[in-house]
Amino acid sequence: MSNNTQITVSHNDGGRLRYGFAGRAAIVLKTMWRRGEGKFTLIVLALWLVVALISLIWTPQSLWATDGYHVWAKPSASHWLGTDGTGADVFSWLMAGSRTNLLIVVLTVAFSALWGLLLVSAMVARASALASASVVVIDALISIPTVLLALILAVPLGASITVIVIACGFGYGLNLARVARPSALLAARSSYVESALANGASGWRILVSHIIPNIVPVLAVQLSLSAGTAVLAESGLTYLGIGVPSGMPSWGHSLATSVKLINVFPLTVLWPGLVVTVVVVALNIFGDVLRDAIDPVTNPALRQTAASAEKEDER
Amino acid sequence: MRFVIRRLLLFVVALFGISVVVFAALRILPGDVASIMAGINAPASRVAQLREQLGLNRPLVAQYFDWMGALVTGDFGTSILTGRSVTALIGARASITFPLIIVGLLIAMLIGLPLGCAAVLARSPRVRMAFHVLAIIGGSVPALWGGLLLILLFGKGVGLVGILPSQGFPLDGWGEPVGAMLSLILPAFTVGIIVGASLMRYTRAALGDLANSGYIDMARSCGMTRTQAVLRVGLRLAMPQLVSVIGLTFASMVTGVMVIENLFALPGIGNGLVTDVGNRDLIAVQSELFLLAAFFLTIGLIVDVLHRLLDPRLKNASGVSEVSA
Numbered sequence: 001m002s003n004n005t006q007i008t009v010s011h012n013d014g015g016r017l018r019y020g021f022a023g024r025a026a027i028v029l030k031t032m033w034r035r036g037e038g039k040f041t042l043i044v045l046a047l048w049l050v051v052a053l054i055s056l057i058w059t060p061q062s063l064w065a066t067d068g069y070h071v072w073a074k075p076s077a078s079h080w081l082g083t084d085g086t087g088a089d090v091f092s093w094l095m096a097g098s099r100t101n102l103l104i105v106v107l108t109v110a111f112s113a114l115w116g117l118l119l120v121s122a123m124v125a126r127a128s129a130l131a132s133a134s135v136v137v138i139d140a141l142i143s144i145p146t147v148l149l150a151l152i153l154a155v156p157l158g159a160s161i162t163v164i165v166i167a168c169g170f171g172y173g174l175n176l177a178r179v180a181r182p183s184a185l186l187a188a189r190s191s192y193v194e195s196a197l198a199n200g201a202s203g204w205r206i207l208v209s210h211i212i213p214n215i216v217p218v219l220a221v222q223l224s225l226s227a228g229t230a231v232l233a234e235s236g237l238t239y240l241g242i243g244v245p246s247g248m249p250s251w252g253h254s255l256a257t258s259v260k261l262i263n264v265f266p267l268t269v270l271w272p273g274l275v276v277t278v279v280v281v282a283l284n285i286f287g288d289v290l291r292d293a294i295d296p297v298t299n300p301a302l303r304q305t306a307a308s309a310e311k312e313d314e315r
Numbered sequence: 316m317r318f319v320i321r322r323l324l325l326f327v328v329a330l331f332g333i334s335v336v337v338f339a340a341l342r343i344l345p346g347d348v349a350s351i352m353a354g355i356n357a358p359a360s361r362v363a364q365l366r367e368q369l370g371l372n373r374p375l376v377a378q379y380f381d382w383m384g385a386l387v388t389g390d391f392g393t394s395i396l397t398g399r400s401v402t403a404l405i406g407a408r409a410s411i412t413f414p415l416i417i418v419g420l421l422i423a424m425l426i427g428l429p430l431g432c433a434a435v436l437a438r439s440p441r442v443r444m445a446f447h448v449l450a451i452i453g454g455s456v457p458a459l460w461g462g463l464l465l466i467l468l469f470g471k472g473v474g475l476v477g478i479l480p481s482q483g484f485p486l487d488g489w490g491e492p493v494g495a496m497l498s499l500i501l502p503a504f505t506v507g508i509i510v511g512a513s514l515m516r517y518t519r520a521a522l523g524d525l526a527n528s529g530y531i532d533m534a535r536s537c538g539m540t541r542t543q544a545v546l547r548v549g550l551r552l553a554m555p556q557l558v559s560v561i562g563l564t565f566a567s568m569v570t571g572v573m574v575i576e577n578l579f580a581l582p583g584i585g586n587g588l589v590t591d592v593g594n595r596d597l598i599a600v601q602s603e604l605f606l607l608a609a610f611f612l613t614i615g616l617i618v619d620v621l622h623r624l625l626d627p628r629l630k631n632a633s634g635v636s637e638v639s640a
Contacts, residue, residue, distance in 0.1 A: 136321070140329040143563060143615030147570040147585070148607055151592060152340045155600065228455065235457045236574045240589050255459055259578065269467075273460030280455035 027301050031293040038289040044282035052099035061089035063096055063249060082268060090258075090268065094275060096249035100161075101231055101279075104250075107165045108172065108230040109223050115173030116222075120180050120215070121207050124188040135181070138174050146171045146233060154242035164243050168233050172226040179222055180215045187214035217295045224287030228280040235276055251276050319620055326616045333608040338379050341601050365395075369598065382601070391602040396594055401602045404587065411484060412576070412583035415499055415506070416568040422507025423514050424561070430511075431518025432550070435526050436542055450519065453512025458571075462505040462578045469501060482580040502579040506572055510564060517560045521553040555626035562618035566611050 032038035075082045082090050122134040150167035157163050187193060193210050212219075231251070237243030238252030239259070246253070254272035296302040349366040366372050370381055385392065391401035434446035469479045479501050485494040525531065526545050530552060534544035573585030588607070591600045 136325055137329075139619065140325050140612065140615065143566060143611045143618075144333075144608060145567045145570050145611065147573055148604065148611070151570075151588060152337060152604055155340050155592060155597075156343050232455075232457050235459055239459050239574055240577060241593065242589070255457065259459065259463065269460070269463050273457060273463065276457050276460065277452070277455050280457075281451055284451050284455060 024302065028290070028293045028299070031299050031301055032289045035289060037285050038293075041282040041286040041289060044278060045286065048098055048102065048279060051095055052102045055095040055099050059089075059092035059095050061092045063088065063092055090254065090271060093249050093254050094251065094272060097251045097254055097272075098275075100244060100248060100250040101234060104161055104164055104234055104244075105227045105230050107161070108168045109227050111165055111169030112172035112176060112226050113219070113223060115169060116176030116180065117207075117212070119173060119177035120184050121203075121211070123177060123181050124184045124211065125203075138177055142171075142174045142178065144171070147237070150233075150237055150242055159238075159242050159245045161244060164230070164234055164237055167237075168226070168230050172222075172229065176219070176222045176226070180218045183215050183218055184211050187211045217291045220290040220294055221287040224283050224290065227286075228283035231276060231280050231283065235272075318623060322616060322619055326612055329612050330609060333612070334383065334605055335379075337601060337604045337608065338382065341597055342375060386602070386605070391606070392598045394591070394596050394599040396591075396596045396599075401599050404599065405584065405603065405606065408582060408584045408587045410489060411499075411581050412569060412572065412585065415503055415576070415581065415583065416565065416572055418499065418503040419506030419510060419568065419572070420561070420565055422503060423510035423564075426507060426511030427514025428518055428557075431515040432522060432546065434515065434519045435522045435549075436545060446515075446519070450512055450516045453508065454516065456509065458505065458509055458574050459578060461509055462502065462575050465501050465505055466578075482578075484581050498579070498581070502572070502575050502581060505575050505579075506568065510568065510571075514560070514564065518553070518557065521556045521560075522549050525549040525552050555622050558625060559618050559622045562614060562621070566614035569610065570607065 029042070033042060119134060119138060123131055123138075125131050125134075146167050149170060150163050153163045153167055187210055188206075190210075193206055196206055196210060234243055234250060235252035235255050238250055239256040243252055244250040251272050255269070255276065258269040258272060292298045294302075349362050349369065349371050370378060373381075382392075389402070391405070393400050394404055397404070430446065430449070434443065434450070437443045437446060466482075469476055470482075471480050480494075480498045484498050485491040489495050522545065526549055530548055531541075531544045534548040535541060539547070570585050570588075572583065573589060575581075576583040576586035577589065584603075584607070588600070588603050591603065
């Protein structure tokens with residue numbers, strides 16, 4: 001029971017912790033770093049970010065320098081992971097691919113978060129007609145798979161990043177809304193929302209300061225799962241020719257080029273697949289670790305800041 | 316009963332919505348359908364003839380109702396490229412895709428369900444951790460890469476143990492049953508392993524929630540061991556949820572195996588659709604997209620109704636289930 005009282009306490013001052021956003025972010029990161037899998041995921045993701053930024057100004061070989069004499073070369077000092085069928089440097093293309101994938105993941109996650117939150121707010125709306133209609137519509141739409149949506153979009157748009165972002169973001173948003181609904185509904189029917197309403201708070205304010213903080217743990221898990229799935233979807237859609245357009249570096253592109261001559265040069269295919277797998281593993285773990293670290297219920301460090309802030313208030 | 320009627324109404328509305336979206340997606344192309352289908356170098360007379368033949372110079376609403384009217388009578392149009400009816404095309408492709416996904420789903424269930432149960436039953440933290448790692452890695456491998464690794468292990472000519480054909484489907488199709496079956500083994504295992512990892516996660520989540528519930532405590536106080544309680548009571552209670560997941564997984568596999576069909580050069584539904592989009596065979600694409608969407612919505616409908624039939628706890632709930640506080 002003592003646990004329960006703590007929950008109410010942390011929710012009550014969730015909106016006005018003394019430590020600002022940066023302070024709380026530091027605590028969350030520190031808590032994540034303390035766990036083994038947290039270290040792994042933070043290192044991988046930081047590396048991804050750094051490599052993507054570096055690739056904007058420098059890659060070991062120019063992307064468009066094709067070495068016609070060393071096609072399908074083995075790894076060497078000048079070509080760290082060898083070359084592909086046009087003599088282009090595999091390592092440089094992988095490096096440059098990381099920035100395209102980062103862009104796709106960020107856009108997809110942002111789109112699915114906005115779309116998902118819109119649906120969540122519709123589902124917990126006080127107008128019951130809107131609420132039940134949105135639940136039913138989501139149930140119907142959720143059976144349409146991403147690839148099908150991507151194909152429908154690819155007919156008018158052709159291969160483009162937009163196709164990946166919209167097709168993935170749409171489906172992930174539906175999923176997010178479905179998963180987040182129970183906790184959002186619990187918050188929307190709570191007594192603190194009732195008293196906020198009695199104080200004349202607007203629907204927007206209730207969403208931002210009461211409902212969203214309550215679904216943050218669910219959001220953390222779902223959004224990072226979506227990020228991982230977006231990386232996988234990128235490689236599949238690009239391979240099928242409806243994802244990243246040819247000529248733009250991406251991990252899916254590296255994977256697809258290495259497939260064509262698998263019979264002759266089987267080892268080239270290992271690297272892009274390995275990069276994708278490691279990054280997706282990191283993103284999947286990231287969600288779990290982040291959920292435990294970001295929720296004041298499971299992370300006592302965040303509660304301590306709340307408590308110490310209160311003490312300072314008293315002084 | 317009211318639930319079924321509401322769900323059916325929704326199904327019809329969703330079907331109508333999808334048909335409009337598919338129709339519109341093909342009409343907002345830059346340029347018009349006829350000139351794209353005729354190709355870049357086609358003479359103007361050919362484009363005009365094609366436009367006439369496809370009824371593209373009629374108003375959009377009339378075109379839409381022509382298409383719908385034909386669909387209702389079972390006429391899905393003719394592929395411009397091959398001259399075959401779309402019905403025949405889809406039939407031929409389905410004869411490859413469906414055996415592939417059914418075998419793939421069986422493999423996935425054989426992998427995912429027992430491993431999911433074992434992950435819940437395991438006591439030692441190390442074993443639990445191992446299951447956790449297995450589930451995460453299994454869900455993180457790109458399908459394309461997983462297939463490639465299997466080809467590198469078992470594919471004829473390239474593999475370490477080259478015993479299975481790695482690409483293509485016999486020209487005679489199922490007229491050559493042994494060859495056809497052999498060529499489906501590697502793709503089916505690729506699908507099975509990847510889908511199996513996700514089934515394992517679902518099983519573990521559904522069963523894990525129940526394993527800490529009062530149902531299990533009750534069963535144990537009646538004298539069952541924890542294993543018995545989880546497998547007999549927990550699994551029975553998780554069944555409706557698992558049936559839904561497996562049903563929806565089955566549906567999504569039809570297009571989900573697209574990459575794998577492409578990699579293993581199998582002329583299945585997904586692979587065919589990508590080819591048709593690439594060839595701008597738009598009349599075929601329009602009907603195929605609509606049929607696939609209709610298939611997904613139908614499976615979604617069946618799964619929802621089945622879930623309700625299997626789970627007596629939902630019987631008294633209204634269409635919108637309330638949150639249990």
